Structures are given as structure tokens and as C-alpha cells.
Amino acid sequence: MSSAARDVDLEAVRREFPILEAKVYLNSCSLGALSRRAEARLGEFLALWHGMGASAWYEHWLARIEELRGKVASFWNADASETALLPSTSAALSVVSESVPAGSRNRIVCTELDFPTLPYQWRVKPGVEVVMLPSHDGVGVEPQQFADAVDARTLFVATSHVFFATGFVQDVAALAGIAHDAGAYCLIDGYQALGQIPVDVPASGVDFYTAGPLKWLCGGPGLAYLYVRRDLIEALRPRITSWFAAENQFAFDAGHFTYRRDARRFELGTPALAAVHTALGGQEILDEVGIEAVAARNRAHRTAHRWRPGCRLQPASGARAGAFRHRDDPPRRPRWRRSTSRRRGDHRRSPAGACAGQPTLLQYRGGRGPPGGGAGRAGTVSGPGGRKVRKLVTNAAQRTDGSGTGSGSRARVRRIATRTPRTR
Numbered sequence: 001m002s003s004a005a006r007d008v009d010l011e012a013v014r015r016e017f018p019i020l021e022a023k024v025y026l027n028s029c030s031l032g033a034l035s036r037r038a039e040a041r042l043g044e045f046l047a048l049w050h051g052m053g054a055s056a057w058y059e060h061w062l063a064r065i066e067e068l069r070g071k072v073a074s075f076w077n078a079d080a081s082e083t084a085l086l087p088s089t090s091a092a093l094s095v096v097s098e099s100v101p102a103g104s105r106n107r108i109v110c111t112e113l114d115f116p117t118l119p120y121q122w123r124v125k126p127g128v129e130v131v132m133l134p135s136h137d138g139v140g141v142e143p144q145q146f147a148d149a150v151d152a153r154t155l156f157v158a159t160s161h162v163f164f165a166t167g168f169v170q171d172v173a174a175l176a177g178i179a180h181d182a183g184a185y186c187l188i189d190g191y192q193a194l195g196q197i198p199v200d201v202p203a204s205g206v207d208f209y210t211a212g213p214l215k216w217l218c219g220g221p222g223l224a225y226l227y228v229r230r231d232l233i234e235a236l237r238p239r240i241t242s243w244f245a246a247e248n249q250f251a252f253d254a255g256h257f258t259y260r261r262d263a264r265r266f267e268l269g270t271p272a273l274a275a276v277h278t279a280l281g282g283q284e285i286l287d288e289v290g291i292e293a294v295a296a297r298n299r300a301h302r303t304a305h306r307w308r309p310g311c312r313l314q315p316a317s318g319a320r321a322g323a324f325r326h327r328d329d330p331p332r333r334p335r336w337r338r339s340t341s342r343r344r345g346d347h348r349r350s351p352a353g354a355c356a357g358q359p360t361l362l363q364y365r366g367g368r369g370p371p372g373g374g375a376g377r378a379g380t381v382s383g384p385g386g387r388k389v390r391k392l393v394t395n396a397a398q399r400t401d402g403s404g405t406g407s408g409s410r411a412r413v414r415r416i417a418t419r420t421p422r423t424r
């Protein structure tokens with residue numbers, strides 16, 4: 001049965017997340033809400049640690065790691081053998097960047113809307129040219145821009161599935177095609193996609209895809225997931241490694257190293273077990289609800305809450321009329337993207353004002369960007385916990401005098417706002 005057809009009581013699912021009783025949670029793009037299920041899984045881990053100590057490794061915990069790997073693999077429609085667990089997205093990106101033979105290729109094609117940890121991987125490597133594609137509208141980047149930049153010098157097209165600051169969804173299959181036509185690899189940072197939209201990684205044709213439980217999978221910090229295309233795995237030899245990547249891990253043979261034949265050859269050491277447990281709790285809920293249902297709910301909220309009084313962005317002084325339209329609405333922007341509103345006006349009136357009278361937790365990036373620019377950051381709610389599913393972007397650099405341009409995404413300051421907004 002398709003997950004869209006499942007009969008899931010979403011209100012019951014919401015009750016699994018205590019914070020939703022108290023707050024409108026608009027911050028899954030930073031940290032997904034904690035569920036009772038994840039908390040219980042963590043409790044099991046702690047109880048075993050108390051009761052069994054290290055012997056729990058062999059009787060329980062190694063199996064939990066494999067359970068999580070299997071769940072993640074099915075969630076992105078790959079095989080467990082194509083799925084590695086790493087400590088963070090940054091670690092996953094860095095092991096990928098240290099796995100491919102560069103040959104004569106030294107060009108990496110990214111965009112200015114990617115989360116900075118992605119281009120940083122190559123900014124620190126001598127002799128590498130990082131091409132940063134601009135966003136002409138501050139929201140997305142056209143596939144044609146990639147096609148124009150990728151050539152025989154290109155080693156990686158390395159970019160995001162969903163841009164962290166704008167919610168724009170890229171056509172990753174098209175990007176994989178562009179990369180492969182030029183003999184380059186395609187590496188996708190899917191942190192803001194997995195758990196928010198359906199993802200079938202093998203079908204997209206990308207070579208590498210990273211994500212993690214922290215955000216939309218409601219599984220907490222301490223882990224990341226890496227997909228490596230099956231026919232690449234055995235051809236690649238990561239230049240940073242660990243005993244988890246060794247074929248016979250428990251032989252403790254320091255004199256020889258042989259890579260594992262599956263994606264575990266990209267792993268970097270003992271996974272954070274507490275995170276494995278909380279991630280299992282979050283993943284279990286996502287699996288029960290089904291990503292199609294999550295995506296459908298997001299779509300419904302994008303429509304239903306667009307103009308709902310008391311639960312939408314209130315125009316600040318100087319805001320343009322219509323500034324709260326979803327920018328994927330024709331005729332302004334015909335393409336589909338995540339629920340995202342870009343707000344013009346005074347950033348001091350934060351989107352917390354969106355839900356007048358309700359304690360709201362969100363995140364935005366203050367106006368400390370480059371002069372005249374700097375995109376806002378999204379506050380989002382979605383997944384099983386999402387009621388007001390929309391991504392709210394404050395363009396902090398756009399001051400009430402209208403002098404900001406709003407392009408770029410170099411916000412430097414992160415502030416978490418938890419407040420009961422004033423009614424205006």
C-alpha cells in the first residue's frame with residue numbers, strides 16, 4: 001500500500017512530540033522535535049548500558065546500528081550495502097572528497113545557496129577551483145547554469161537537494177546527468193530534503209547523497225547518512241578511514257588493511273550510540289506515517305494557511321503587498337518548491353508574529369550579511385509534527401528603507417527566538 005493511502009491519525013502522531021503541545025514549532029530545518037518514541041529508545045540504550053555494560057555491544061547495539069542502516073536504506077530506496085553511517089554531514093562530505101581520484105580534474109561546481117560546509121571541503125584543498133554559481137533571484141539556481149559551468153576539468157557537481165535558506169528543490173536527476181555527461185561525479189547534500197520530500201536516491205542517478213536524522217527525520221544530532229552508488233563503492237578507496245571500514249573489523253590486525261566491499265568502507269569509527277537510538281525512534285515514526293503523507297500534509301498546509309488570520313506573517317511596515325505569497329504560485333514562480341515564504345520588511349518583526357498569541361519557536365539569521373545582501377533563514381515545521389507547515393524566510397538584509405537586495409545567502413548570525421509574539 002502506498003504511504004499516501006495509509007490511514008494515519010496525525011493528531012495522535014503529533015501527541016508523540018511534547019514540544020508541540022506547548023509551541024508552534026517552526027524549526028525542523030535546524031533541529032527536528034523530540035518524540036516520546038525517540039526518548040524511549042534512548043532510555044532502552046541507557047538501561048542496557050547500566051545493566052550490561054560493554055557486553056550490550058554484541059548482544060544489542062551492533063544490531064541496532066544495522067537496524068538503523070536498514071531503515072534509512074529503505075527510506076531512500078537503496079540497499080543497506082549502499083548506506084554508511086557517519087558522525088556528521090561534514091564528515092560524510094569530507095570522506096567523499098577524500099575518496100575519488102582527482103586525476104587532472106580540479107574544478108568543483110557548487111552554488112552560493114549551498115550550506116557552507118559543502119564548499120568548505122574544497123576551499124581548504126590546495127589547487128582546487130571552486131566555482132560558486134550565483135542565484136539570480138536569491139531563491140534557486142537553474143540547471144542550465146550547471147551545464148554551462150561543468151566541463152572536462154570538473155571533478156564534482158556538489159550541491160544541495162533542497163537549499164537550506166530558501167527551500168528551493170533542485171532537480172538532482174538533471175544535475176547527475178549534467179555531471180556524468182562531463183565525466184564528473186554528482187554529490188548531493190540532502191539534509192533539508194530527506195524526511196520532507198520523497199527521495200529515491202538510486203533513481204536520481206547521483207553518485208553520493210548525504211542526509212541525517214537531525215532535522216526532518218526527528219532523530220537528533222550525532223549522526224549522518226551517506227549513500228554511495230553501488231557500482232562505485234569498490235572502485236573508491238577513501239584516504240581517511242577507520243576500523244569500521246576494514247573488511248575484518250574484529251580481527252584487530254594492525255599489520256594489514258583491506259577495505260570492506262560495501263558502503264561501510266566510508267565509515268569513520270564507532271557511531272554515536274545514543275544518536276542511533278534517538279534516530280531509530282524518529283525514523284520509526286516517519287516510516288509509520290509515510291513520506292507521501294508528510295509531503296501531502298505539507299502541500300495542504302501551504303494552501304490552507306496561506307492567508308489564515310492570526311497564523312500568517314503580518315506585514316511589517318514597509319512590506320510590499322503580496323510579500324507573503326508562496327513564490328511557487330503562478331505567475332510569480334511557476335516551479336514547484338518547498339513551502340517557503342519570503343518576507344520583505346523589517347526583520348526585527350520576526351516571523352514569530354506569524355502565530356499571534358502562540359509561543360513559537362523558529363530560527364532566523366540576522367542582518368549581518370554582506371552590505372546590501374544576505375538571505376534570511378527558514379523557520380520550518382513539517383513531518384509528523386508539522387501543523388503550520390510552511391517555511392518562513394526573513395530576509396534580514398532587507399531593511400525597512402528597502403536598501404537590501406536580498407540576494408545571496410551569507411547570513412552569519414544565527415539566533416533562536418522562542419517567544420510569545422506580540423499581537424500588533
Ligand SMILES: Cc1ncc(COP(=O)(O)O)c(C=O)c1O
Nearest residue numbers: 088089090115117164189191192
Ligand atoms: C543543508 C545542510 N547541510 C549541512 C548542514 C550541517 O551539517 P553537519 O553539521 O552535520 O555537518 C546543515 C545544517 O544546518 C544543512 O542545513
